[in-house]
Amino acid sequence: GLNLTDIQGDILIGMKKNKEMFFFFSIADATAFKSHLDSAILPLITSTQQLLTVATQPTTAVNLAFSQTGLNALGLASQGLGDSLFASGQFSGAESLGDPGTSNWVQAFAGTGIHGVFLLASDTIDNVNAELSQIQSILGTSITEAYRLQGEARPDDQQGHEHFGFMDGISNPAIDGFSTALPGQAVLSPGLFLLAEDGDGSSSSRPSWAKDGSLLAFRQLQQRVPEFNKFLADNAALTQGNADLLGARMMGRWKSGAPVDLAPTADDVDLANDPQRNNNFNFTHPDFTETTDQTHCPFSAHIRKTNPRSDFNPLNTANHIIRAGIPYGPEVTDAEASSNTSSTDASLERGLAFVAYQSNIGNGFAFIQQNWVDNANFFFGKTTPPGIDPIIGSNAAQNNFAPNSPRPVSGLDPTDSTTIVTLNTDFVVSRGGEYFFSPSLSAIQNTLSV
Ligand code: N7H
Structure with a gap:
């Protein structure tokens, strides 16, 4: 089976909260950042296992992910993950995604200046803000804020529906050996979502530490x-x-x-x-x-x-x-x-x-x-x-x-x-x-x- 205590919680099951903030940052001092990461940030990161039962769910779930330039800043530039689009970043591929150029891009996304993102999910914005304050005070001047986007479920009977009014989050794949498939749900290999797991066609080009990580494509899509x-x-x-x-x-x-x-x-x-x-x-x-x-x-x-x-x-x-x-x-x-x-x-x-x-x-x-x-x-x-x-x-x-x-x-x-x-x-x-x-x-x- 999968090592659920080692896999970040958002990947396979989602943090499923009504409020979620995306806090994008740049690393200003890699040495200081690393020392805080191990000692004080790691205990705040929510695993898949923790999300599986209500009793172990934190008040605010936290996940953390890095861009290629973020990995470079941490000294890992020479160890490519074996994914060319990740390596070049989203900005240079904007037109291949159908974007009408990049003049409409949020300034912080235009370029490769974002090194990482914290995903903070909870029932209230107050909880999210409190958790973010704690993270910011731990990291101090080792990071600078690049951009933040506050997500939230829509009110009342529109909860779970996106802004056009449609219910979202109904169809996601089931993972072989992890989830039980509902009727009609595709059952897929874990390696389609987790690097170096069964079914990852690029396993041989992954550094060993990349195993059980996942690539996160983030898009701010205005409706x-x-x-x-x-x-x-x-x-x-x-x-x-x-x-x-x-x-x-x-x-x-x-x-x-x-x-x-x-x-x-x-x-x-x-x-x-x-x-x-x-x-x-x-x-x-x-x-x-x-x-x-x-x-x-x-x-x-x-x-x-x-x-x-x-x-x-x-x-x-x-x-x-x-x-x-x-x-x-x-x-x-x-x-x-x-x-x-x-x-x-x-x-x-x-x-x-x-x-x-x-x-x-x-x-x-x-x-x-x-x-x-x-x-x-x-x-x-x-x-x-x-x-x-x-x-x-x-x-x-x-x-x-x-x-x-x-x-x-x-x-x-x-x-x-x-x-x-x-x-x-x-x-x-x-x-x-x-x-x-x-x-x-x-x-x-x-x-x-x-
Ligand atoms: Fe989509 N929407 O609310 O309009 N999406 N999507 N999506 N989408 C889905 O079945 C939506 C976007 C997929 O397995 C539903 O869970 C909106 C991108 C996939 O049957 C609804 C935006 C991409 C599925 C929406 C947006 C996808 C899916 C039905 C942007 C990938 C599952 C609910 C603003 C490139 C299909 C559900 C399946 C379902 C909406 C973006 C992909 C309601 C508003 C960019 C794979």
Whole structure:
């Protein structure tokens, strides 16, 4: 089995709290940083084992991850992790991820100046802030703050739903030898997510201390909620006047979480809330021609583009991520809702603090974004090209990296599988991010602190 006391807690099961802060820092004094890391920070880091039972969960869970330049600052530059995208950092690859350039990136992410990130998760912001103060007082002037992003679950009945209103966190892979699969859940090798474990195709290029660490892709993804809602209202004719159905078809799930593959015409809250059923679908049906039929779930739907299930035969076991993100930013204001426009006031920005874990970024997050989400011809072999993911997809690479590059989407109209609709608004806008390595606790102790 896996060494659960050595693997950081966010990777396999998520810290699952209502508040989570991402505190990005640079290392100013590596010698001092290392001495504090071993003696005082390590005891604060939360393992997977600690999260498994309520009795051992800390008030505030803490995880820690480093960028390549952070590992360099700690003297590990010569020991590459065997992951080229991690090594070069996210900034230099922005355009390959479909970002319309980097002028819209949060300043701190523009470059390679961020060395690490603390992830702090708790039930209250006060707890998070108290834990952060403690960490800052331990580390003193050995680090400087680069940036912080406060994530929080949405209020009341929207808890667990992201800012467009959809329930999130329903489908993540199960890990062979660790989790028990629910019906419909893919069971994958631990090495897809943990370096040097079974199934990590790059095991031989990992330094020994990298074992049981994971690569964390962080993205700050702004969501333009009023613009999304206006699109649904303006285009409800595509779904015979039902704007909720249009949104559900773009996502592949209703806002409740019920999959359209199983509930193609109306929401089904019982289905949404039943973990034995809400993932148990694969887009095939006995009477379906898989290359043409989009009556239940469009080929382009967000959950189908990012996890094509039976569109692959045999099932794809190479390109998967574990997601552990959280919404950030306030609710839509009345002024934004009535003007159908997101405010330019930075304090009103909202979106998803996106976190994806994998052992190989080029097979995980970056692969899914570039080769599936942003590729209008994927999934291949359909008689109508699927088009680009209508929720998060970008066609900027075909349009001189212009924002709001028109993107083709098929299958939105359940009665007409062949029509391609062009979307002219980006509903999700990249504000940048970085790639990190979330090391094992023993690597923090024996390698990163010395
Ligand atoms: Fe997505 N959303 O709320 O709109 N995502 N996602 N995602 N996403 C999923 O099944 C969302 C993003 C995946 O196994 C759900 O748990 C938003 C990126 C994958 O069936 C919802 C943003 C990437 C899955 C959302 C965003 C992915 C998935 C359904 C950005 C990778 C699982 C809930 C702001 C490149 C698919 C669920 C499966 C599901 C939303 C980003 C990937 C509601 C708002 C960048 C693999």
